[in-house]
Amino acid sequence: MKQSVKMIVGNWKMNGLTADLGEARALTESLSDAPASCRVALCPAATLVAQMAWALKGQGVEIGGQDCHAEPKGAFTGSISAAMLVDAGARLVILGHSERRQGLGETDSLVAAKFETAVAAGLEPIVCVGETLTQRETGQAVPLVTAQVLGSLPDAAASHAFAVAYEPVWAIGTGLTPTVAQIAEVHEAIRSALVQRLGPAGTRVPILYGGSVTPANAGEILQVAEVGGALVGGASLKAASFLAIVRAAEPARVAADAQG
Numbered sequence: 001m002k003q004s005v006k007m008i009v010g011n012w013k014m015n016g017l018t019a020d021l022g023e024a025r026a027l028t029e030s031l032s033d034a035p036a037s038c039r040v041a042l043c044p045a046a047t048l049v050a051q052m053a054w055a056l057k058g059q060g061v062e063i064g065g066q067d068c069h070a071e072p073k074g075a076f077t078g079s080i081s082a083a084m085l086v087d088a089g090a091r092l093v094i095l096g097h098s099e100r101r102q103g104l105g106e107t108d109s110l111v112a113a114k115f116e117t118a119v120a121a122g123l124e125p126i127v128c129v130g131e132t133l134t135q136r137e138t139g140q141a142v143p144l145v146t147a148q149v150l151g152s153l154p155d156a157a158a159s160h161a162f163a164v165a166y167e168p169v170w171a172i173g174t175g176l177t178p179t180v181a182q183i184a185e186v187h188e189a190i191r192s193a194l195v196q197r198l199g200p201a202g203t204r205v206p207i208l209y210g211g212s213v214t215p216a217n218a219g220e221i222l223q224v225a226e227v228g229g230a231l232v233g234g235a236s237l238k239a240a241s242f243l244a245i246v247r248a249a250e251p252a253r254v255a256a257d258a259q260g
């Protein structure tokens, strides 16, 4: 299924101080005259969610968190709850990023539990999946990613808005990207897994690609069948490069620019 509205989400990871909010403001200023042909979101560190949401209010850029706890509240020192993100102005939340699956041991079932808590609070999850280089080299990419999709979604997922992001671990922050054929193969497998898990609702879930997306490769990647957008790390930190990726997703805007 080709989707006309692409979702372009910036993941600032553990980067960004108050002084960097200027980059987010510069992004919205440049986007203000653009047609709404894509959804644009930024996911800053938890400390910046409220400030960014306030600074960008009403500017057409949605704000997301990078994680939330599986419990709605309680004695979990250092954690942030889904309701806290909503309270701070977030609408989205990234769940199950490989930097949390690998570094912090997050499992599919924990991601599914976080999904339930996030949607109960009113957040739209972006569930990340992706294989390591060894898994790809041993032919495990498709079965592994399929299992992650099936295991990371709760039974009730069909009744909620959410996205899946395919992020090969070996492509994140490395400058390496899969071929267009490899992206297409995995995105098709994810679509099948979504339909298997959710029925017809699975056809409507946006599937983003993430992992070394840049202004140079975004246009080609966003044309791939079943690629419904991009989850962008490093290139989202600067307004200029993130904007170039957003524009690669906006054919109407590109055509207007070309006409001067």
Ligand code: PGA
Binding pocket: 011, 167, 171, 172, 173, 174, 210, 211, 212, 213, 231, 232, 233, 234, 235
């Ligand atoms: P990258 O990160 O664009 O810096 O590779 C993507 C991500 O981890 O979401």
